Amino acid sequence: MSLLLSRRDLDFLLHDWLRVTELTSRTRYAEHSRETFDAVLDLSARLAEERFAPHNRKADDQEPTFDGERVHTVPEVADALRAFGRSGLTGATMDASVGGGQLPNVVANACFAWFQAANVGTSAYPFLTMGNANLLLAHGSPEQIGTYVRPMVEGRFFGTMCLSEPHAGSSLADVTTRAEPLPDGGYRLFGNKMWISGGDHELSENIVHLVLARIPGGPPGVKGLSLFIVPKHLVRADGSLGERNDVVLAGLNHKMGYRGTTNTLLNFGEGAHTPQGAPGALGELVGEPHRGLSYMFHMMNEARIGVGLGAAALGYTGYLHALDYARNRPQGRRLGVRDPRSPQTPIIDHADVRRMLLAQKSYVEGALALTLYCGRLVDEQRTAEDAEDRDSAKTLLDVLTPIAKSWPSQYGLEANSLAIQVHGGYGYTREYPVEQFYRDNRLNPIHEGTHGIHGLDLLGRKAIMDGGAGLRLLAERITATTARAHHAGGAAAGYARELDGCVARTLGVTARLWADGDPATALANATVYLEAVGHVVVAWMWLEQLLAAEGHGSAFHDGKRGACRFFFRHELPRARAQFDLLESLDRTAVDLPDDCF
Amino acid sequence: MSLLLSRRDLDFLLHDWLRVTELTSRTRYAEHSRETFDAVLDLSARLAEERFAPHNRKADDQEPTFDGERVHTVPEVADALRAFGRSGLTGATMDASVGGGQLPNVVANACFAWFQAANVGTSAYPFLTMGNANLLLAHGSPEQIGTYVRPMVEGRFFGTMCLSEPHAGSSLADVTTRAEPLPDGGYRLFGNKMWISGGDHELSENIVHLVLARIPGGPPGVKGLSLFIVPKHLVRADGSLGERNDVVLAGLNHKMGYRGTTNTLLNFGEGAHTPQGAPGALGELVGEPHRGLSYMFHMMNEARIGVGLGAAALGYTGYLHALDYARNRPQGRRLGVRDPRSPQTPIIDHADVRRMLLAQKSYVEGALALTLYCGRLVDEQRTAEDAEDRDSAKTLLDVLTPIAKSWPSQYGLEANSLAIQVHGGYGYTREYPVEQFYRDNRLNPIHEGTHGIHGLDLLGRKAIMDGGAGLRLLAERITATTARAHHAGGAAAGYARELDGCVARTLGVTARLWADGDPATALANATVYLEAVGHVVVAWMWLEQLLAAEGHGSAFHDGKRGACRFFFRHELPRARAQFDLLESLDRTAVDLPDDCF
Numbered sequence A, B: 001m002s003l004l005l006s007r008r009d010l011d012f013l014l015h016d017w018l019r020v021t022e023l024t025s026r027t028r029y030a031e032h033s034r035e036t037f038d039a040v041l042d043l044s045a046r047l048a049e050e051r052f053a054p055h056n057r058k059a060d061d062q063e064p065t066f067d068g069e070r071v072h073t074v075p076e077v078a079d080a081l082r083a084f085g086r087s088g089l090t091g092a093t094m095d096a097s098v099g100g101g102q103l104p105n106v107v108a109n110a111c112f113a114w115f116q117a118a119n120v121g122t123s124a125y126p127f128l129t130m131g132n133a134n135l136l137l138a139h140g141s142p143e144q145i146g147t148y149v150r151p152m153v154e155g156r157f158f159g160t161m162c163l164s165e166p167h168a169g170s171s172l173a174d175v176t177t178r179a180e181p182l183p184d185g186g187y188r189l190f191g192n193k194m195w196i197s198g199g200d201h202e203l204s205e206n207i208v209h210l211v212l213a214r215i216p217g218g219p220p221g222v223k224g225l226s227l228f229i230v231p232k233h234l235v236r237a238d239g240s241l242g243e244r245n246d247v248v249l250a251g252l253n254h255k256m257g258y259r260g261t262t263n264t265l266l267n268f269g270e271g272a273h274t275p276q277g278a279p280g281a282l283g284e285l286v287g288e289p290h291r292g293l294s295y296m297f298h299m300m301n302e303a304r305i306g307v308g309l310g311a312a313a314l315g316y317t318g319y320l321h322a323l324d325y326a327r328n329r330p331q332g333r334r335l336g337v338r339d340p341r342s343p344q345t346p347i348i349d350h351a352d353v354r355r356m357l358l359a360q361k362s363y364v365e366g367a368l369a370l371t372l373y374c375g376r377l378v379d380e381q382r383t384a385e386d387a388e389d390r391d392s393a394k395t396l397l398d399v400l401t402p403i404a405k406s407w408p409s410q411y412g413l414e415a416n417s418l419a420i421q422v423h424g425g426y427g428y429t430r431e432y433p434v435e436q437f438y439r440d441n442r443l444n445p446i447h448e449g450t451h452g453i454h455g456l457d458l459l460g461r462k463a464i465m466d467g468g469a470g471l472r473l474l475a476e477r478i479t480a481t482t483a484r485a486h487h488a489g490g491a492a493a494g495y496a497r498e499l500d501g502c503v504a505r506t507l508g509v510t511a512r513l514w515a516d517g518d519p520a521t522a523l524a525n526a527t528v529y530l531e532a533v534g535h536v537v538v539a540w541m542w543l544e545q546l547l548a549a550e551g552h553g554s555a556f557h558d559g560k561r562g563a564c565r566f567f568f569r570h571e572l573p574r575a576r577a578q579f580d581l582l583e584s585l586d587r588t589a590v591d592l593p594d595d596c597f
Helices: A007-017 A020-025 A034-061 A075-087 A105-118 A120-139 A142-153 A292-328 A351-383 A387-428 A434-441 A451-462 A465-488 A490-515 A519-524 A526-549 A555-583 B007-017 B020-025 B034-061 B075-087 B105-118 B120-139 B142-153 B292-328 B351-383 B387-428 B434-441 B451-462 B465-488 B490-515 B519-524 B526-549 B555-583
Strands: A157-162 A178-181 A187-197 A206-214 A225-231 A233-235 A241-244 A247-252 A263-268 A281-286 B157-162 B178-181 B187-197 B206-214 B225-231 B233-235 B241-244 B247-252 B263-268 B281-286
Touching (some): A007 A351, A020 A105, A034 A105, A120 A206, A120 A281, A120 A292, A206 A281, A351 A526, A351 B519, A387 A465, A387 A526, A451 A465, A451 A526, A465 A526, A490 A526, A519 A526, A519 B351, B007 B020, B007 B034, B007 B351, B034 B434, B120 B142, B142 B225, B187 B225, B206 B281, B292 B351, B292 B434, B351 B555, B451 B465, B490 B526
Parallel strands (some): A157 A206, A178 A206
Antiparallel strands (some): A187 A263, A187 A281, A247 A263, B178 B187, B247 B263
16 A cells, blocks of 8 residues: 555545546546546556655755756656656646646646655656746747747756745845846846755756846836746757856755755856856746736746645655554553553554544645645636636635645644654654655745745735635635535534534634724734634535545545544634634734844 | 843743742752852853854764764764863752752753753753763662762763663563673673663763663563663773673664764674673662662653753744844835835734744743743752652642643744744755754654653643642642732733633543543543643743733833733633543544544
């Protein structure tokens, strides 16, 4: 049995719950079937197990190094990425016209989860590339797509996103990289970019950087940011590689985890090279000037769901490792067995180990359900026949995205901590994999917007957009689920009552926070709000799974019922305490003077 | 200003709150005064800053290696330990008759916290040595004390505790190391010990192992464990080092953090050496046969408070680093400032950063207060004039110890996670110290008994011992504080009402859990119980600090009021949700069949 993910669970989520085969009735997915979905999932699981998982530890131990000229990585990384490129998975969701597979987003996400469970460090390269390619597919010119996207789909070029600068991380308004226009319509870029994942390496023929920069004379702040393609090597008209562009690696960041992925400081136009005989990194504008951030945001929902998915996958593999350890590690005796000469019992027999396992299960299966549900919404947004359905999928996705990014990041990490705890001292050593999962997963609450940023996004923007339409829609969808649960009766009806109460409180608390129109007080509580609503949403995901399991009597389905029960009894009550706090409009931290900290 | 700990806070806790100078009226501490306390605190802070902190990262990067013969560590470790040894701090709390300083335990703990904040990896060597020496002082013969303890006090010998074996971690009943008696009264030991911190190195002249082993013919289980001194090098009658004993390093464990401390697998009597011409590691019995575990337990309270103290210290230094970063890192603008050309503001101006800082402050200052309070109880237990006071100090200490070990481990780690979060992407890199604090602190919920083990200790033993006398005493002490708070009025009275309610619920829930006399149900909830009661106890510590700050109007004291308010508003309500859960006698995880996980 795989210790990466549970195929049984994926099949349950995709088919019994999300009914993804129904998507094949839509034109975009008409070539697909349950068989093609199964085949690509099988392929992903096999590649992840055989090519990605085996070097996960090695790539962590021997992180990439830079000799001043080139970046060195363990050879298994390049081998794995070649296999991934050959598999066609890079273009899994893209149009057939560019060589893509036109797979539903939700199925592709289930495939990608295998790779993230196996090796987040190596997987990051193609996932960054997909984000880059998807952005160009949406906003690039046909020539740009031909020149840059096709080689990415073929696995020959990799891509990055270059947003942050040393003094401008969360605050993109302060980006200062400059793009000087040239007479031929091109640009020369000058500036420094920080935290660029996959920013340099020798793993692909070329690296396509998507760079936020300012065209002189544009408006200040985020409204003056434009987006540029800046390749590491210029590409000739025939597609062959030309000169070296002036994008130079200034240094590698050394991280706690995710160590297989290079994370770089890149200098643009510092004079190391003079492409086409002049200073400055040559770049092409994507779309129109000054619209760079909106293009980025266009792809942000999917990137953020991707982070949540990765966090869920890391949490999931940690859980399966902990479960396997708990079944096989003998230690101590069952309660009541007093004879010390009797054989030791596997630790899964100890109540607290069971509690830690069930907590992990409720976190990681809840997080996986949430991120796949969002992936399904992406498909709805893209392909639902009715315009209204597409719109409401988009609205719901907007509200759920900060939660789908943050909740799995927080609780996938918590699951990894519990996986260590189940292993005891062994789990703290690098001889066991769970300590790496924990280090790797600690990045997820930071990148693609910190926890705090997503709190502001949810409470300050998504919860009140269009007069609160998004939140009302979320409430309607949850209430539709609870209505089915009331009808089903039994335990489901009890959970539905709890959840109905939480929905009412979510709406009430949102109104209360904004009642005085004082953003300072409202937003001081944004992270607590994010966490509370996150628990409500994941409780909803559990009630959905419970209903999907109804009438099935296997151990698998009983496990779903047990984890659902655990979540409603152990976890959801946390949200109630948080709602109480939110209702009190607490200002303790805001009001305390700086010198009192 | 130091980024290790706040001397201002230590002075507040030790003097304004715990009134440690009053201890100097007792015979044992009669040579001491505020001046000697200040001097040893100054010395500790200086040594920690100058000798321990500077190589904290280096010793983590270049962890000890074993070439098959010797263990290699970075040279700064040996330098720091020599300075520590020369300072006399190893014997700080020990009797003057063995060269010790007879310092109150609470003052010594405040000293030791500086070293743990500076460098847990290097500090572990002397702290393990102190635990070893204290045990021998309590249970060793005068000859053993002369031979082994005096060189430890002088900083020449280091000590270890050898309890666990590969198949016997939490389950000491399963220890199998064998001690064969010799005609001369000595023993020869055979067996393998696992997880031995400081088990081998070249940092001291000798290593004194205290080893749990079985004398053949003794009872099975923990009642057949005896304690032995097994030195790495035999010690001649004149104190000089003799032959190499047969204790051999079988391997180093490679940990996520605490990497500066060797953690070892040791083989006893495997035949690498034949001391005095025969196989087996030569050992001396400590005290009487079969009483080894009770000797260990005698010292366990102090060792466990030491773990809590270290976790608090790591959390504390992380908080100070985050605060410093937040004051100096400009990013974004204050709420309402819309001009992107205006200068960026330090991130301490952002509400969520303030919330994360105040959460850290409430955790780490609460944890430090709790561990120092327990240190004060150790002094009471040892030196109170009245036998009744000594007894009640012991009883209260027994109840508080699992909390003083676990709560700081959990929330010191959480503080370190928030410190990373305040730093954003920088905090995740090894260029900043907070990521190491987080990795180092992750050990604390595991060693000296996992979280789960302490839950069992609290609910299964301490809460019900002597018909619940310990818990009643705790309730009385908390109620004595709330009575003062009611009298003080204002905010304190409000918190006191909350806390009175929590005390009532603690007693009620304990009774309810044990009402059916069904340990399976009670103990299935032991960890939740530990966490809930932990929050109540730390809320008590905050109310104590609030009262100690009364009538003082400085920024420091306002900070105490702010953190107290934060703890009562944001944190204590968590315990209420947990009490509700406990009252429901939840059995979800226990009842779910194994194959459903």
